[in-house]
Amino acid sequence: MAVCFSLGATDASSRFNDLGHRLMCTCGCAQLLGECNHVGCPESGRERNELSDAIAAGKSDKEILGSFAAKYGATVLAAPTGEGFDLLAWIAPFAVFGAALLGTILLVRRWSVGRTPAAAQVQDPATDALREKIRRETGSDGGF
Amino acid sequence: MAAFGSFALLIALALAAYNLLAGAVALRLIATGQPARISPERLADTARRAGTAGFVAVTAAAFALVGSVFANDFSITYIMEHSNRALPAPYKFAALWSGQEGSLLLWALLLGIYGFVLRLTHKTDVKLYAYAGTILAGIQVFFLAVLCFAAPPFALYQGAIPDDGNGLNPLLQYPEMVIHPPMLYLGYVGFSVPFAFALGALMMRYPGEKWIKVTRVWTMVTWMFLTAGIFLGMHWAYAVLGWGGYWGWDPVENASFMPWLTGTAFLHSVMMQEKKGMMKSWNVWLIFSTFLLTLLGTLLTRAGLVSSVHAFAESPIGTWFVVFMGIVLAVCVFTYVLQRSHLQSEHHLESLVSRESSFLFNNLVLLTACFVILWGTLFPILSEYVVGNKVTVGAPFYNRVAVPIGLFLLFLTGVGPLLPWRATSFRSIRRNFVLPVIALWVTVIVCLAVGVRPWKDGAFDTGNFYALVDFALAVGVLTAILSEFLRGAGVIARQTRRNLIVATWLLTRRNTRRYGGYIVHIGVVIIVIGLAGSAFNRSVESELGLHDKLSVGPYTLECVGFTQDSNLNYNSEFALLDVYRGSKKQFQMSPEKRVYLVSGQPQTMVAIHSVPAWDLYVVYEGTNPDTGQPIIKAFLNPLVGWIWAGLAVLVFGTLVALVPSLSPATAALRVPARTAPAEPALKGGRL
Numbered sequence: 001m002a003v004c005f006s007l008g009a010t011d012a013s014s015r016f017n018d019l020g021h022r023l024m025c026t027c028g029c030a031q032l033l034g035e036c037n038h039v040g041c042p043e044s045g046r047e048r049n050e051l052s053d054a055i056a057a058g059k060s061d062k063e064i065l066g067s068f069a070a071k072y073g074a075t076v077l078a079a080p081t082g083e084g085f086d087l088l089a090w091i092a093p094f095a096v097f098g099a100a101l102l103g104t105i106l107l108v109r110r111w112s113v114g115r116t117p118a119a120a121q122v123q124d125p126a127t128d129a130l131r132e133k134i135r136r137e138t139g140s141d142g143g144f
Numbered sequence: 145m146a147a148f149g150s151f152a153l154l155i156a157l158a159l160a161a162y163n164l165l166a167g168a169v170a171l172r173l174i175a176t177g178q179p180a181r182i183s184p185e186r187l188a189d190t191a192r193r194a195g196t197a198g199f200v201a202v203t204a205a206a207f208a209l210v211g212s213v214f215a216n217d218f219s220i221t222y223i224m225e226h227s228n229r230a231l232p233a234p235y236k237f238a239a240l241w242s243g244q245e246g247s248l249l250l251w252a253l254l255l256g257i258y259g260f261v262l263r264l265t266h267k268t269d270v271k272l273y274a275y276a277g278t279i280l281a282g283i284q285v286f287f288l289a290v291l292c293f294a295a296p297p298f299a300l301y302q303g304a305i306p307d308d309g310n311g312l313n314p315l316l317q318y319p320e321m322v323i324h325p326p327m328l329y330l331g332y333v334g335f336s337v338p339f340a341f342a343l344g345a346l347m348m349r350y351p352g353e354k355w356i357k358v359t360r361v362w363t364m365v366t367w368m369f370l371t372a373g374i375f376l377g378m379h380w381a382y383a384v385l386g387w388g389g390y391w392g393w394d395p396v397e398n399a400s401f402m403p404w405l406t407g408t409a410f411l412h413s414v415m416m417q418e419k420k421g422m423m424k425s426w427n428v429w430l431i432f433s434t435f436l437l438t439l440l441g442t443l444l445t446r447a448g449l450v451s452s453v454h455a456f457a458e459s460p461i462g463t464w465f466v467v468f469m470g471i472v473l474a475v476c477v478f479t480y481v482l483q484r485s486h487l488q489s490e491h492h493l494e495s496l497v498s499r500e501s502s503f504l505f506n507n508l509v510l511l512t513a514c515f516v517i518l519w520g521t522l523f524p525i526l527s528e529y530v531v532g533n534k535v536t537v538g539a540p541f542y543n544r545v546a547v548p549i550g551l552f553l554l555f556l557t558g559v560g561p562l563l564p565w566r567a568t569s570f571r572s573i574r575r576n577f578v579l580p581v582i583a584l585w586v587t588v589i590v591c592l593a594v595g596v597r598p599w600k601d602g603a604f605d606t607g608n609f610y611a612l613v614d615f616a617l618a619v620g621v622l623t624a625i626l627s628e629f630l631r632g633a634g635v636i637a638r639q640t641r642r643n644l645i646v647a648t649w650l651l652t653r654r655n656t657r658r659y660g661g662y663i664v665h666i667g668v669v670i671i672v673i674g675l676a677g678s679a680f681n682r683s684v685e686s687e688l689g690l691h692d693k694l695s696v697g698p699y700t701l702e703c704v705g706f707t708q709d710s711n712l713n714y715n716s717e718f719a720l721l722d723v724y725r726g727s728k729k730q731f732q733m734s735p736e737k738r739v740y741l742v743s744g745q746p747q748t749m750v751a752i753h754s755v756p757a758w759d760l761y762v763v764y765e766g767t768n769p770d771t772g773q774p775i776i777k778a779f780l781n782p783l784v785g786w787i788w789a790g791l792a793v794l795v796f797g798t799l800v801a802l803v804p805s806l807s808p809a810t811a812a813l814r815v816p817a818r819t820a821p822a823e824p825a826l827k828g829g830r831l
Binding site: 017021022024030031032035036074075076077078079080084085086089090092093094096097100101104108 | 387388389392394501504505508509511512515516519520523527530531533534535536537538539540541544545549683
């Protein structure tokens, strides 16, 4: 681990590298621009040059990504933007996770508070006894 | 051979259909007790035998296809498109799964093998196995129908038969391609078995949890194959595609990862059902979802719904898969609604901080991760449908959303096993967690001391921050697991007066499931450490003339030659690079670029030098047409080797967990019965 950190996270060309991994190659190879390496790619070389020129011209990341999207279409961006319908792509996973987490906590709390009546569900004692017997006879050898 | 193969497939379809229909009728008769002219048990037995015979027929079809590849029978379209005369023998086997028709035949073959093994062991529980066998037959009918009517592997070539075939896709001409797809398919197809048992057990209202015990081995073996298949695919992508990475969040990679996530959730939550009779509905739906996700993966590849580097086999059979998935879902929902009263939990959770709740949270995180991947995979379709604007959801999205979820899962990997069942106390928490927490913070301090800066130049550096959290959590979790081993081994060492190593061995043998599981977790931690290394990847690219040099990390690469070669299969260009560390020459590397003669497709042969700290990964990018000199790209990828080492540990742990635990040895001891007192004594006489 120490070796990793001693290398440093990024090098001098980090901005080109970073932006190259936020854009797609437009030749249809479905690879990130920074990783497209197939021989004779008609697009990636030109895109890389455009990216280098834009960085050299002092444009901001947002301006560069915007100009690429305007020229090649929204699919050139490797991830949805944070605007309009695209925002849903970013919100939904965290919303689902948050809702599921909250739901689980509330469920466990409700069970733990009212567990005495819950334990005495409408169950046939004979079935319960049979279940226990089966579990004893076929049960696991420990598990976690 | 083509006629024989086609006929074998038709026979297999007829046998599978008989297995399904006769099995279903027999089970219905047994369930209702209706009188019938034929004994339902005998009918069920004929269905089982038909399933076994069907396996023979599918195997014959698969052999016919492989035999045709070796015989260079280019009258068969599939062989013409996926093989050629100069193809090396191992890759002729790989031709079986290199195209759509062949890979569907492989699916049917593996399903046949699983079904054959299942039917061989049917005496374990004749009725349950009859249900499972019939459901498997239903799945087999679908795949054989697709093979017979929609994607026939033995279709004849129309027109003059060519002298040679198109050859195998060069990307697939790599040793791992001979084992990666079968491994992945063993995993995909294998989940049909626990699915069949779960659905069958629900249909017949199977009492108790024996079906889980029966399917445990199937599920674990399947999970192990799927895991190995995914990692072999990663290694193939790393070694062949030449972009320096191993996971690109491609839709097809995602498709293999989703059932792995739900399958992993099932493996954990099923323990709650075994031990406590809880989460029954949840488990049933987990295994239903896992099976459906394996079909979805195939659908994504075949139907061309999403753009993918794997979309080599798009065809109309996507419709077949949609219909089949709809039927499977309908059967699952119908059965669940009808039988849900059978799935009532016998206990509920008692505390938010307990082993049970850790399983629940573990499931929650795994399913959220699955949702994130499914959401990201399908969002381009949704966006196009809703706003008419197709977008790309690539690695930056997944890295930002999935990494925090993965870290939370890593945290639970450490915490869960340390919590006791039912409820815990503060004292127990303190006893179990002090050491891991200390280890975690020591790691943070060490990382900060050696140079990690989560806030770099005033800006938040997510790469550095996630790597720091990852390393710290990994060390904490590793400490927690090792302390569990040491605690148990210490007790055994004291009891048996053996040393700690022997005691650890005995401890593991006494409860292979538990400690095998811990070894799997150690494997996961090692893998996660390896994955975190990617935050520190670096690369340089340069055109190298003779004796030109290129530096990356501590290495200097000197070009000492570049030349060309050719054989019957391909032409190649390669460079010879002497690698120095300081002023001392360490080794030589030879990155290569091949162009296959038949297809004209190029292929990168990456040169990799792997040590525990990092991989030196060198790619021959091409040749500058003006100078004729090679363009070399060199990567220094830290800790990649840990990923493959972690996989080995993970597979080892799974195998340990599959071994039955050592039962305490018992032996009958003959003890002479106490001599009955003699009558006189009872009467007060002398002995």
